[in-house]
Structure formats: C-alpha cells, structure tokens
Amino acid sequence: MQRDKFFKEVENVTHPNEKLVKTHCSYCGMQCGMNLRVNTKTNKIIGVEPRYDWPVTVGKMCPKGVTAYQQTNHDDRILKPLIRDDASLKGTKEGFREASWDEAYDLIVNKFQELQNNYGKDSLSVYSGVSMTNEKCYLTGKFARVGLQTRYIDYNGRFCMASAAGGFMRSFGVDRGSTLPWTDLHETDCLFIAGSNTAECHPTSMFRVWAVQERGGYLIVADPRETPIARRADVHLDLRPGTDLALANGILNQLIQNGYADEEFVNKHTNGFEETKELVKLFTPEYTSELTGVAPEKIIRAAEIYGKAPNAIVMFARGIEQQVKGVDNVSGYTNMALVTGKIGRPKAGVATFTGQGNGQGGREHGQKADALPGYRKIANPEHVKEVAKVWGIEPEEMPEAGVSAYEMFGLMEQKTIRGLYLLCSNPAVSAPNLNYVREQMKNLDFMVCADFYLSESAEFADVILPTTTWAEDEGTVTNLEGRCIKINKAQEPLGESKPDWQIQIELCERLGRGKYFSHLKSASDVGEEFRLASKGGNADYYGITWDKIEKQDGVFWPCKDENDKGTPHMFLDKKFYHPDGKAKICALPYRPPAEEPSEKFPLRLTTGRVVYHYLSGNQTRRIQFLKDMCPEAYVEVHPETAQKYNISHEEKVRLFTLRGEAIYKVKITEAIRKDTVFVPYHFGHDQSINLLTIAALDPMSRMPEFKACAAQIEKLELKKVQ
Amino acid sequence: MEKKRLYLELENCIGCRSCLAACTQCGGHEERNRNYVYDVNPLVNRQTMPLMCLHCVNPACARSCPAQAIQIHETGAVLSALVEKCIGCQNCTIACPYGIPKFDEEQNLMYKCDLCIDRTKDGIPPMCASVCPSNTLQWLSDSEIEAKQKQFNLDNGKWVTSLPYLEGETNVKVNLPGILQGTTKLF
Numbered sequence: 065m066q067r068d069k070f071f072k073e074v075e076n077v078t079h080p081n082e083k084l085v086k087t088h089c090s091y092c093g094m095q096c097g098m099n100l101r102v103n104t105k106t107n108k109i110i111g112v113e114p115r116y117d118w119p120v121t122v123g124k125m126c127p128k129g130v131t132a133y134q135q136t137n138h139d140d141r142i143l144k145p146l147i148r149d150d151a152s153l154k155g156t157k158e159g160f161r162e163a164s165w166d167e168a169y170d171l172i173v174n175k176f177q178e179l180q181n182n183y184g185k186d187s188l189s190v191y192s193g194v195s196m197t198n199e200k201c202y203l204t205g206k207f208a209r210v211g212l213q214t215r216y217i218d219y220n221g222r223f224c225m226a227s228a229a230g231g232f233m234r235s236f237g238v239d240r241g242s243t244l245p246w247t248d249l250h251e252t253d254c255l256f257i258a259g260s261n262t263a264e265c266h267p268t269s270m271f272r273v274w275a276v277q278e279r280g281g282y283l284i285v286a287d288p289r290e291t292p293i294a295r296r297a298d299v300h301l302d303l304r305p306g307t308d309l310a311l312a313n314g315i316l317n318q319l320i321q322n323g324y325a326d327e328e329f330v331n332k333h334t335n336g337f338e339e340t341k342e343l344v345k346l347f348t349p350e351y352t353s354e355l356t357g358v359a360p361e362k363i364i365r366a367a368e369i370y371g372k373a374p375n376a377i378v379m380f381a382r383g384i385e386q387q388v389k390g391v392d393n394v395s396g397y398t399n400m401a402l403v404t405g406k407i408g409r410p411k412a413g414v415a416t417f418t419g420q421g422n423g424q425g426g427r428e429h430g431q432k433a434d435a436l437p438g439y440r441k442i443a444n445p446e447h448v449k450e451v452a453k454v455w456g457i458e459p460e461e462m463p464e465a466g467v468s469a470y471e472m473f474g475l476m477e478q479k480t481i482r483g484l485y486l487l488c489s490n491p492a493v494s495a496p497n498l499n500y501v502r503e504q505m506k507n508l509d510f511m512v513c514a515d516f517y518l519s520e521s522a523e524f525a526d527v528i529l530p531t532t533t534w535a536e537d538e539g540t541v542t543n544l545e546g547r548c549i550k551i552n553k554a555q556e557p558l559g560e561s562k563p564d565w566q567i568q569i570e571l572c573e574r575l576g577r578g579k580y581f582s583h584l585k586s587a588s589d590v591g592e593e594f595r596l597a598s599k600g601g602n603a604d605y606y607g608i609t610w611d612k613i614e615k616q617d618g619v620f621w622p623c624k625d626e627n628d629k630g631t632p633h634m635f636l637d638k639k640f641y642h643p644d645g646k647a648k649i650c651a652l653p654y655r656p657p658a659e660e661p662s663e664k665f666p667l668r669l670t671t672g673r674v675v676y677h678y679l680s681g682n683q684t685r686r687i688q689f690l691k692d693m694c695p696e697a698y699v700e701v702h703p704e705t706a707q708k709y710n711i712s713h714e715e716k717v718r719l720f721t722l723r724g725e726a727i728y729k730v731k732i733t734e735a736i737r738k739d740t741v742f743v744p745y746h747f748g749h750d751q752s753i754n755l756l757t758i759a760a761l762d763p764m765s766r767m768p769e770f771k772a773c774a775a776q777i778e779k780l781e782l783k784k785v786q
Numbered sequence: 787m788e789k790k791r792l793y794l795e796l797e798n799c800i801g802c803r804s805c806l807a808a809c810t811q812c813g814g815h816e817e818r819n820r821n822y823v824y825d826v827n828p829l830v831n832r833q834t835m836p837l838m839c840l841h842c843v844n845p846a847c848a849r850s851c852p853a854q855a856i857q858i859h860e861t862g863a864v865l866s867a868l869v870e871k872c873i874g875c876q877n878c879t880i881a882c883p884y885g886i887p888k889f890d891e892e893q894n895l896m897y898k899c900d901l902c903i904d905r906t907k908d909g910i911p912p913m914c915a916s917v918c919p920s921n922t923l924q925w926l927s928d929s930e931i932e933a934k935q936k937q938f939n940l941d942n943g944k945w946v947t948s949l950p951y952l953e954g955e956t957n958v959k960v961n962l963p964g965i966l967q968g969t970t971k972l973f
Binding site: 077125127267373374703 | 797798800801802803804806807808810811813828829830831832833834904905908910911913916917918919920921937966969970971972973
C-alpha cells in the first residue's frame with residue numbers, strides 16, 4: 065500500500081443499521097475512493113462516507129462525488145423497458161409505454177434482423193461510452209463484432225481521450241495516460257499543465273498541485289482563461305484557443321536554445337531530435353507570441369522554469385486535445401519531456417487528465433472502431449487471430465475496422481447505417497454540430513438506447529432499455545493513472561433494470577449467437593474472459609485479478625501474470641514501446657484552428673466544464689445540489705468585449721456560428737481573453753453549445769475541434785427576450 | 787489522542803463547494819448545509835473562500851441567546867441550537883460577527899455548524915475537511931498547526947487571522963490568502 069504524507073489513519077463512522085461498501089466514484093478519471101452508506105434494513109444506498117484509506121484521494125471528493133450516490137434511487141430512474149410505437153414523436157420525451165423485457169427484446173431482434181437481412185450486417189451500429197467497467201466495455205466490443213456481426217462500433221472517447229491516445233502512441237508507442245502514479249505529483253518540482261481546468265474537472269488532484277507550490281516548486285498553466293488553477297500559477301500562459309502547438313514548439317525551442325536538452329538521453333533513447341530542433345527554430349518567442357497571443361517574456365520564463373526543474377511533469381487535458389491538431393498538441397507538449405529527459409523516473413513524466421471514469425480502460429479493449437482487446441489493431445492479422453481464438457470465431461469472421469463516432473452520423477445520413485444501439489453515452493448533447501447529428505438520429509430506421517435515465521439521446525429511441533447505475537453492478541475500471549481498480553456492488557438493481565453486460569448477452573442469445581456468450585453468467589465471468597483477451601497485448605491485464613486489486617490498492621497495467629505486481633512507473637528502464645525501443649520526438653509544423661475568426665464571426669468560442677456537472681449532464685443535472693449550484697448554461701465574456709457589444713452581466717444574448725445558435729445569459733469576468741468567449745457544454749436541447757461547435761476532425765484521432773471555432777454575439781431586442 | 791482542530795488555508799480554495807455538499811452528509815445535519823463559500827470578486831477573477839463557523843472560544847451567538855439554546859461542547863465546538871430551547875428570536879444571527887447561524891423560517895429554528903460533533907468528538911474529521919479537494923479545510927493537530935506557522939511566516943509576524951482581525955480567540959485557525967508569497971522557491 066502506498067502511503068504518502070497525505071495519508072492519515074482514520075476510522076470511518078458507521079451509523080446504526082448501516083453498512084459501508086467500498087467503491088469509487090461514478091464520474092471522472094480520478095475515480096476517487098468512496099464508501100457508499102447502505103441501510104441494512106431496506107438494502108438501499110442512502111449516503112456517502114469518505115474513503116480515507118484510498119491512497120490516491122485519501123477521502124477527498126468533489127461535489128459531484130459527494131452527491132453521486134443520489135443517482136441510484138433517483139425518481140427519474142427508468143424502471144422498465146420503454147417502447148415508442150409512434151416514430152413521429154422521435155426527438156421528444158413523448159409516446160413511450162412500459163413493456164416487458166421479452167416484448168422489448170423481441171422487437172429489437174425482429175427489427176435488427178430485418179435491417180440486416182435487407183441491408184447487410186453493417187447496417188447496424190453500436191455507439192458506446194467509457195463511463196462503465198472494463199468488463200462492460202470489453203463485452204460491448206464483442207457484442208458488436210460477434211453478436212451483431214457489424215463493423216460499425218465506436219464510442220464517446222472519440223470526443224474525449226482519442227487525441228491523447230494518438231499522441232502517446234506516436235511518441236511512446238504505447239498509450240497509458242500517465243507515465244507515473246498520482247502519488248508522485250506533489251513531489252515534483254514543476255508542474256506544466258496545459259489545457260486542463262484541473263480545479264473544476266479533476267478537483268481532487270488539487271491538494272497535490274498546491275503542495276508543489278507549498279514546497280517552493282512551480283506551477284505553469286496554459287489556458288485561455290484564468291481558471292481557478294491558473295489564478296495561482298507562477299506563470300499563466302494565456303494563449304488564444306487553438307494555438308497550443310505553436311506554444312509547445314516555442315517552449316521547446318527555448319529549451320533547446322538555452323541548453324536544457326539532455327543530449328545523452330536524446331541520443332540513446334529517442335529518434336527525431338535533429339529534425340524537430342530545425343523545425344522549432346522558427347518559433348522564436350516573438351513569432352510564438354504573434355501566433356498565441358502570449359507575451360514573449362512569459363514563454364521565456366516558462367521554458368526557463370521547466371528547463372531548470374530537477375523533476376517536472378507535463379500534464380494536459382481536453383483543452384489541447386479537442387482540437388483539429390489534438391494529436392500534434394499531445395506530441396508537441398510530450399516533446400518537452402523527451403528532449404529534456406524528464407521522463408522514465410519517479411516524479412518526472414507526462415500525464416493526461418483522463419475525462420471519463422474508465423476513459424483509459426474503455427479505450428484499450430475493443431470499443432474503438434479500429435481496435436481489439438489489449439490495445440490490439442484490427443488492421444493487424446496476428447492481432448485478429450489472437451482475439452478470434454478467445455472469442456471462438458474464425459479470423460475471417462472478424463468485421464473490418466469501422467469509422468469514428470462523428471463519422472457514423474455521416475453514414476446514417478447516407479443510409480449505410482440504419483440501426484443504432486446506443487449505450488452509456490448522450491451524443492444528442494455531446495457531439496459537435498448538433499443540428500446535423502440530431503437530424504441523423506431522428507432519421508434512423510430503428511434505434512435502441514440503454515440508459516438509466518431518459519437522456520436527450522434516448523428521446524430519439526424506439527426502445528429504451530433500463531440499465532443499472534454503477535453502484536448496482538461490479539467490475540473493474542482503469543483510472544487516470546493506469547491503475548485498474550474495483551467497483552463494488554452496493555445495492556440490487558432498481559426496478560427491472562439490468563447491467564449492460566447481461567442485456568447484451570440476452571440479446572445475443574435471442575439473435576442466435578448464444579454460443580459465444582451464454583457461458584458468461586456474471587460480471588466476474590466477463591472479467592475472466594477479458595483478462596484472457598488482453599493477454600499479450602500492449603495493454604496486458606492478464607495478471608490483474610480482482611483479488612490482487614484488493615490486496616494492492618489497484619494494479620497498474622501492464623501486468624502480465626500472477627506474480628507481476630504491475631507497473632506504476634512506465635519506462636523506468638528507458639525502454640519505449642516502438643520496435644527499436646526508442647521514443648519519438650516529433651517535428652510538428654504549426655496549423656491554425658480549422659475556423660479562424662473573421663469579420664462576421666470575430667470571436668473565438670471555446671467550450672468546457674464546470675465543477676458541478678459531468679459531461680452531457682444527463683446524470684448531474686438531475687442532482688438537486690448540483691442543479692442549484694449551476695442550473696443553466698451561460699456565456700463568459702470579458703468586460704471590454706461586453707462593452708463593445710453593449711451587453712451587461714446576466715443579460716441574455718444570442719450567440720451564433722455558421723452552424724447554429726443559442727441564447728445564453730452573459731457572465732462578465734476579467735478571467736478570460738478579450739477575443740474569446742466560453743460556454744459550458746453540459747446542457748441539453750436549445751441550451752447545448754454543441755449546436756454551434758464545428759465538426760472539424762483531427763486527421764489521426766478523429767477528435768472534433770470543440771475547443772475553437774469562430775462565433776458572434778448579438779444583443780437581443782427586448783421583444784425577443786420575452 | 788492529540789487534540790485536532792479545523793484549520794483553513796484560504797489561499798487554496800477552488801470554489802467547488804464540496805464542503806457544502808458534504809455538510810449535508812453528516813448524520814446530524816438533516817441534509818442541510820451550514821456554511822458558506824463566497825466568490826471574492828466575481829466579475830474580476832475566480833477567487834473564492836469558505837466562510838465557516840470559527841467556533842469562538844467566547845461565542846457571541848451563545849452569549850446573545852436569551853434561552854441558552856446554544857451549548858458549547860467540551861471539545862470547544864459551538865453547537866447548533868437545541869430544538870427544545872430555541873425560541874427563534876434570531877439574536878444569534880445578528881450577534882455573530884461572521885453571519886454564520888442560519889434560520890429556518892418554517893421550523894422557527896436556528897441551525898449552525900456543530901463541527902460534525904458526532905465525528906469530531908471521536909477525533910474523526912468533520913465532513914467538510916474530509917472531502918475538501920484543495921486542502922483549504924484541514925483537520926490538524928496543534929503540533930501540525932505549529933509546523934504550518936513556522937512554514938508560512940509573514941513579515942508582520944501574523945500568520946493566522948488573530949486579534950485584531952477577528953472579534954476574539956477562535957478554536958478554528960485561519961491562514962490568510964497571500965500567505966504563499968513568503969515561500970522560498972526551490973530554484
């Protein structure tokens with residue numbers, strides 16, 4: 065058990081007629097430890113108690129975590145399957161009637177078979193998510209490829225972690241979100257954090273971040289907004305949205321010019337240095353400043369601090385990743401660590417703040433359009449053979465790679481995809497260019513949505529299947545460190561809800577594919593098969609048993625066998641995962657955002673989160689405390705910009721882009737650039753900022769550019785407001 | 787067991803209001819939160835700070851109560867009004883120099899932070915300090931607080947809010963914003 069200076073021996077409070085169930089939060093990649101309070105008479109979850117003995121978060125929780133338990137017995141839970149017979153009501157909450165599981169399954173099987181008979185196997189698609197266990201994520205891949213036999217499966221990580229994954233694969237040859245455990249963070253000497261609103265999106269990292277400064281270490285933050293973490297930074301690089309690569313190149317150039325490159329490390333353990341050195345020469349502080357809007361002296365100072373720091377960690381998040389060059393941004397910032405050799409040892413390295421609870425594990429095990437369990441690739445015949453053997457199919461039966469999440473909507477428009485099985489995701493809020501996306505969902509021949517609440521996306525479904533919340537099932541997730549941990553069951557499923565894995569197995573049995581699924585009777589059975597399927601892959605979980613997780617407070621992958629304790633620190637032997645064992649320093653020419661401001665659209669629109677809500681808000685908008693704290697979307701505007709438009713605090717304005725428009729209340733703050741406006745993306749229907757965002761995709765990760773597009777504000781006439 | 791106290795490091799606050807959410811989770815709090823988090827300068831920056839009951843050694847709320855409804859626990863925690871004694875006069879809400887006591891109009895009853903007395907009487911940290919993600923709220927022993935005092939030393943010798951800034955001696959110790967300015971950098 066790793067116990068650092070924050071760890072304190074504390075006994076938990078247990079009230080009469082209550083028991084505590086150890087588990088983790090349902091929300092973000094921090095996966096904070098928590099105890100759920102369960103009434104032993106009603107066997108229902110009634111509250112939360114801190115889990116002081118969890119080494120990563122030592123009892124700490126954000127407001128979402130504290131109130132997460134309120135999801136399970138919430139009045140909005142869907143308790144029975146729902147069927148809507150009148151397709152004209154799609155896109156609304158209306159017209160659903162309760163049905164038995166048998167009726168719902170029969171209808172789905174009939175419709176799926178009819179579509180596949182008429183239009184081929186690939187007329188069906190699966191759109192999944194990673195706010196669920198490894199077991200569910202793994203089985204969903206198999207469900208699509210073996211159960212439904214379609215090539216079209218992808219997942220919401222495409223809007224979340226895909227760029228980090230692409231960047232790490234290119235730089236290191238392996239995609240583990242953090243090269244070190246979080247318990248290293250407070251012991252480093254410099255944190256360089258780009259595009260992460262850490263205090264709001266991963267709040268329980270903050271006590272470690274502040275501890276760096278308390279020790280006399282440095283905090284550098286790159287963000288267009290003065291977020292709560294940027295407010296206290298030693299250097300705040302207040303860049304224009306969408307210009308990260310220029311900043312990364314500019315800092316790298318300073319590091320090299322001022323002698324901070326570690327030549328021995330570079331020569332022995334990396335490729336690509338000379339070429340990169342030449343390319344970044346262009347990025348002088350002045351030129352970088354021109355592109356990014358950051359003052360030259362800040363760029364110089366940031367590079368000096370990072371260069372001098374004995375140990376430093378480069379961290380980033382969606383701010384740099386949700387761009388049309390997200391993968392380049394990731395490799396660009398990762399270059400800093402590779403050139404200076406600040407990686408492959410404790411207290412130094414690179415990490416991304418994983419967004420979703422299982423954003424790491426969920427992307428490794430075969431929900432991605434082109435991937436198979438263990439981070440294998442469909443394009444690799446050997447990989448296909450290995451997985452086909454575990455699944456009991458012939459390699460030839462393995463469907464080809466599909467397309468990315470957003471591109472599936474394009475195939476829906478073309479009628480290549482006619483049926484959709486949606487689970488664990490809410491693309492009617494989270495996808496970019498929503499007017500288009502919602503139209504395609506409406507035009508589907510048949511849509512199934514598995515969820516525990518009636519989300520905005522469920523409003524487009526013909527059948528809704530009630531699933532369990534995280535606390536009504538068990539399994540593993542992989543947190544943002546790459547540590548595989550255990551989610552425990554605290555309560556029996558409410559109403560007739562079922563865990564996703566059970567629903568998928570029962571559907572496959574009815575589709576005549578039972579022989580591949582019927583041996584799986586429990587989450588643990590699925591887990592055992594999943595370990596086997598990952599064996600030998602880059603993300604090898606074979607040695608991770610539920611027992612070992614319990615004993616070791618989680619197990620870091622790769623973990624190849626029973627005796628392997630796992631890998632908290634990556635690359636300690638300076639061996640990277642490319643065939644020659646070297647990491648790649650990448651020469652990355654700068655590209656501007658896909659849509660630059662113009663006369664008609666002079667503002668830069670960027671989007672993000674608030675501390676009170678999680679992703680599309682389908683869960684958190686229903687929790688009273690969180691709703692009270694942040695009930696609606698708003699647009700953040702700098703006072704000087706507001707003056708130009710003659711708009712005032714709390715006034716409603718029309719915000720619009722080439723793709724869509726919405727009306728928001730203005731929130732005036734000096735903590736944002738004058739050329740930038742910000743809207744949180746957690747809200748549905750006409751409040752969704754994604755009505756306005758652009759669907760320009762990164763060529764490698766297929767990540768849309770949520771973080772930068774061109775927008776305009778219009779003052780509303782009094783009549784329109786009323 | 788060494789006595790522990792609530793210790794506030796205002797500089798750390800990130801405005802997440804997790805302390806308020808957690809307050810509702812203490813068994814004795816009837817799912818109502820009892821403290822405050824303020825935006826310090828909302829149109830300018832994102833600085834926030836919690837305003838917690840400081841559990842005064844000689845509390846104005848208790849002194850002003852005509853019904854002696856506000857008791858002081860042996861740990862020093864100033865408790866919420868006794869339901870059977872509180873007459874709903876709201877003297878305490880006016881007397882408290884920090885505006886801590888809240889008032890329930892329906893029940894005609896004052897309620898305030900009791901420092902999660904069910905937990906803290908046994909040395910278990912209160913809910914707010916347990917969950918606080920930024921270590922703005924901490925539950926520390928006197929020797930740990932002393933170490934903090936040595937670490938953060940301002941020129942004027944004042945490291946915690948103490949007289950003359952506060953109305954009197956408090957059980958909760960407060961570390962002022964800006965205190966990090968005194969930190970010596972590593973390099």
